[in-house]
Amino acid sequence: MRGYSAWALLRGGLGGHRHWRPAWRSPEPRKQYDVIIIGGGGHGLATAYYLAKHHRVSVAVLERAWLGGGNTGRNTTIVRSNYRLPAYQALLEHSLKLWEGLSDELNYNVMFSQRGALFLGHSDSDMTRLAERGDALRCAGIDAELMTREAVAKLVPLLDMSDKARFPIAGGMIQRRGGTARHDAVAWGYARAADALGVDIIQQCEVTGFAISGGRVTGVETSRGAIEADRVGIVVAGNSGHVAGLAGLRLPVESQLLQAFVTEPVKPMIDTVIMSQSVHCYISQSDKGEIVLGGDPDQYPTYSQRGVPMRIEEVAGQAIGLVPALSKLRMLRSWAGTTDMTCDGGPIIDETPIANLHINGGWCYGGFKATCGSGWVFAEQLATGDVHPLARPFSLDRFATGAMQDEAAVGPMPNHR
Amino acid sequence: MLLINCPLCGPRAQAEFNFERPVETIIGVDVPTAELVERLYTRTNARGPSAELWRHARGCRAWLRIERHTVTHVIASVAVWEPQS
Ligand SMILES: Cc1cc2nc3c(=O)[nH]c(=O)nc-3n(C[C@H](O)[C@H](O)[C@H](O)COP(=O)(O)OP(=O)(O)OC[C@H]3O[C@@H](n4cnc5c(N)ncnc54)[C@H](O)[C@@H]3O)c2cc1C
Ligand SMILES: [Zn+2]
Numbered sequence: 001m002r003g004y005s006a007w008a009l010l011r012g013g014l015g016g017h018r019h020w021r022p023a024w025r026s027p028e029p030r031k032q033y034d035v036i037i038i039g040g041g042g043h044g045l046a047t048a049y050y051l052a053k054h055h056r057v058s059v060a061v062l063e064r065a066w067l068g069g070g071n072t073g074r075n076t077t078i079v080r081s082n083y084r085l086p087a088y089q090a091l092l093e094h095s096l097k098l099w100e101g102l103s104d105e106l107n108y109n110v111m112f113s114q115r116g117a118l119f120l121g122h123s124d125s126d127m128t129r130l131a132e133r134g135d136a137l138r139c140a141g142i143d144a145e146l147m148t149r150e151a152v153a154k155l156v157p158l159l160d161m162s163d164k165a166r167f168p169i170a171g172g173m174i175q176r177r178g179g180t181a182r183h184d185a186v187a188w189g190y191a192r193a194a195d196a197l198g199v200d201i202i203q204q205c206e207v208t209g210f211a212i213s214g215g216r217v218t219g220v221e222t223s224r225g226a227i228e229a230d231r232v233g234i235v236v237a238g239n240s241g242h243v244a245g246l247a248g249l250r251l252p253v254e255s256q257l258l259q260a261f262v263t264e265p266v267k268p269m270i271d272t273v274i275m276s277q278s279v280h281c282y283i284s285q286s287d288k289g290e291i292v293l294g295g296d297p298d299q300y301p302t303y304s305q306r307g308v309p310m311r312i313e314e315v316a317g318q319a320i321g322l323v324p325a326l327s328k329l330r331m332l333r334s335w336a337g338t339t340d341m342t343c344d345g346g347p348i349i350d351e352t353p354i355a356n357l358h359i360n361g362g363w364c365y366g367g368f369k370a371t372c373g374s375g376w377v378f379a380e381q382l383a384t385g386d387v388h389p390l391a392r393p394f395s396l397d398r399f400a401t402g403a404m405q406d407e408a409a410v411g412p413m414p415n416h417r
Numbered sequence: 418m419l420l421i422n423c424p425l426c427g428p429r430a431q432a433e434f435n436f437e438r439p440v441e442t443i444i445g446v447d448v449p450t451a452e453l454v455e456r457l458y459t460r461t462n463a464r465g466p467s468a469e470l471w472r473h474a475r476g477c478r479a480w481l482r483i484e485r486h487t488v489t490h491v492i493a494s495v496a497v498w499e500p501q502s
Contacts, residue, residue, distance in 0.1 A: 241462030250459040254439075255487070300436035302487050303464045308418045310432045343458045399458035412457050415436055 003107050023188060024195035029202050029227050033060045035382050036220055036229040038207045038243060042072040042183070043360060043367065044235035045190035045201075046375020047382065049106075052197035055383035059199045060229075061191075062222060064206035068187030071237050072368065074337035076260050076294040078273050078282065079369040080117040080178030081142055084133050085407050087393035088346070089140045094390055095373025096177060102372060108189030110181050111287060116272040117178025118147075118155065120322070121170045126277040130173040137175075147172040158269060158323045166321035167279055180273060180284055186371055210247045216355040217247070233358045233382050238303065238338025240348075240361035247354055251362070252343040252399050254414040257298040257336040258365045259307035261315060263329040265289030274322065281318035283326075291329060293319050297339065297365055299415040307336035339365045341414035344398070346405030349378060349391035358382060359396075364417070419485075422495050425477045433475040440468040440482065464488055470498060 002008065002021065012019040035051060037044045040063025048061045079099055081092035103109050121127040127146075134144035152172045153161045161169055191201055202224070209221035210232070219228035236243045241253045265288050274283040280296045295315035298308050312334055320327045342348060342362035347370070349360045360378045363370060377388035387395070393405055399412075410416045419431040444456045461467075464487060471481045480498035485491070 239464070241460060242464040245461070245463075250461060252458045252460065254460050254462055255464075301439070301462065301467060301469070302490065304488055304490060306490075308431060310418065310430075400454045413438065415438075 023192040024201050027200045027202065029060060029062075029205065029222070029224055030200065032228040033200070034058045034230050035060075036227060036232045037061045037235055037382070038220065038233065039063065039070070039235035039237065040067045040187070040191070040201065040203065041070045041235065041237060042068065042186050042190065042371040043237070043363070043374050043378070044233075045187055045194060046371050047233060047235060047360070047378045048199045048201075049190045049194040049197070050376050050379035051383055052194055052199050054379060057383060059194075060227065061194070061199060061201045062205045062207055062220070062227075063201070063203045066203055067191050067201070068184055071337040071339060072187050072371070073183055074260060074335055075183055075368045076282065076284065076292050077180040077183050077368055078117060078178070078275070078284065079112070079181055080175050081369070082117065082133070082137050082144055082173075082175040082178065083407055084136060085405060086140065087405055088407060089137065089142055091373050091377070091390045092370055093140070093142050094376065095370050098372035098376060099181065100177070102189070106189040106193045108185060108192060110185045110189050112179065112181040113287070114177050114179040116174050116176045118152070118172050118174045118272050118274055120152065120167075120172045120274065120276040122167050122276065122278045123170055127170050130171070130277055134173050143175055143177055145174050145176065147174055155272060156270060156274060158325050160322065160324050167276070167318075174272070178273065180286075182287070183368065190375070207243060208246070210357070212247065212354060217357040231356045231358065231382050231385070233360060233378060235360050235378070237361060237363065237367070238340050240340040240359065242303070244352070244359065247352070247357060249352055249354070251348065253340045253348075253362050254301050255303050255338050256300060256341050256415065257302055257305065257307050258294065258339050259298065259311050259315075259334055259336045261293040261312065261334045262286070262290040262332055263293075263326070264332050266291070266329065269325065270323070276322070279318050279322070281315050281322065283319055283323065290332065291326060297341070297415075297417070298336070303338050305336050305338055307334060341365075341417065343412040343414060344404040344406040345408050345410075345417050347374070347394050348396055349374070349381070349394045350387060350396040351381075351385070352396065356385075419490060419492065421471070421483065421492065423473050423476060423479070423481065424495060424497050425479055426473065429473070429476055433473060435472045435474045437470040437472055437480075440470055443470065466493070
């Protein structure tokens with residue numbers, strides 16, 4: 001692989017930029033691989049990269065459409081590790097540390113920007129909960145800073161701090177190491193680096209069935225023929241239930257939509273990520289200058305990738321309530337991704353009841369931040385057959401044993417998160 | 418947005434309704450634990466036809482059984498919920 005660098009760019013420029021080559025190959029699928037990964041999103045590609053880097057195995061990534069065209073390329077790119085439950089903290093902090101070195105690791109600028117992830121508190125009880133979470137995070141060695149109302153006002157001067165504010169602001173909690181990254185670059189960077197290590201990335205290749213004999217998986221059927229493998233990993237996000245269904249499995253997953261919205265680009269006005277303890281709306285500004293907005297999921301089962309319009313009004317209303325200046329902007333685009341909402345809000349990283357068939361899914365509306373860590377642990381699982389210690393709390397049987405990982409504490413209803 | 422034809426109110430926008438749960442997850446209070454775990458915590462989650470319990474929450478408040486396609490969004494039927502159905 002030719003390295004990307006400022007020098008290479010300069011030299012290429014002098015030669016009229018004729019030096020560019022495709023960033024990865026497009027090989028024909030072979031008859032057999034040690035490991036097949038179904039799904040060419042960030043998680044599948046990160047898994048392939050760490051597999052090829054840390055283990056001597058042949059790997060193929062099979063992607064139904066194009067790389068990163070699923071939730072990886074549709075998300076609002078917030079990266080942070082400041083969850084409340086210890087199992088999330090451990091996995092997401094491992095991930096955040098990988099994010100911090102990712103551009104160098106991949107020789108690809110993923111534009112990881114640690115601009116801070118701020119949670120607003122709107123009441124005394126919000127502030128109590130934020131303080132409690134912050135204490136728990138600091139005990140776990142993760143950065144968290146409680147902020148006064150004045151400090152929040154200084155950090156984000158455009159927030160409505162008046163006494164008539166729709167969402168009065170009492171203070172906040174910030175993770176300064178949190179921030180955003182360029183979603184497409186994450187998929188492309190992992191793909192390019194994995195390809196350079198010999199991973200076959202095969203697009204336009206939909207998995208349509210599994211070869212299973214004697215309770216073990218031995219390969220997959222695809223739109224481009226049958227392929228054998230010793231181990232298979234399902235990493236298909238919103239399609240987890242459907243693909244697992246092809247192997248006769250039922251998951252604790254309901255597929256719902258999450259939407260995102262962007263405004264026209266403007267000069268820098270918000271240089272941190274704004275979230276809230278009580279309102280679902282979250283706001284950041286992309287490097288292009290667009291204001292990126294998200295909110296509640298659509299809360300009913302659908303694979304359609306078409307969001308309900310009522311959410312546009314709701315999210316815009318909340319965003320303008322927090323930052324009134326946003327009312328001047330035109331909304332340019334909205335879109336939706338099919339998220340794999342689980343029955344406790346946590347991911348599922350485990351071997352399925354079918355031997356050698358593994359799954360990493362159920363990341364709901366929050367798995368972009370986990371891309372690196374999720375790929376890291378799943379690579380080890382697919383190489384050795386054993387679930388990585390950081391992933392063990394996210395087992396399939398936790399719903400039967402009662403060891404739920406319910407960060408939001410809302411019970412078995414995916415549409416109430 | 419779905420247009421849902423409530424049998425009691427007529428066609429209304431999805432904004433008036435809440436999805437509650439897939440019909441397959443509705444269980445009696447006395448089901449054995451294994452069945453309870455299976456029914457409460459797993460879903461067929463079909464990419465296709467789906468039978469669901471909804472509520473006309475911002476309308477007549479009736480519970481409704483809706484049969485719907487999860488890709489095309491075509492609604493095959495809407496009926497007032499009968500607990501034994
Ligand atoms: C609008 C929106 C906003 C979000 N915001 C955030 C955020 O701010 N922060 C955060 O941490 N998370 C966020 N998320 C969640 C995050 O995007 C996902 O959890 C994460 O990107 C999932 O990555 P993935 O690689 O598992 O899935 P995907 O990127 O969806 O990749 C799965 C791939 O599998 C492929 N596939 C499916 N079926 C098959 C098949 N049969 N054969 C072959 N391939 C198949 C798909 O085409 C797809 O490319 C958001 C999600 C959405 C939708
Ligand atoms: Zn009605």
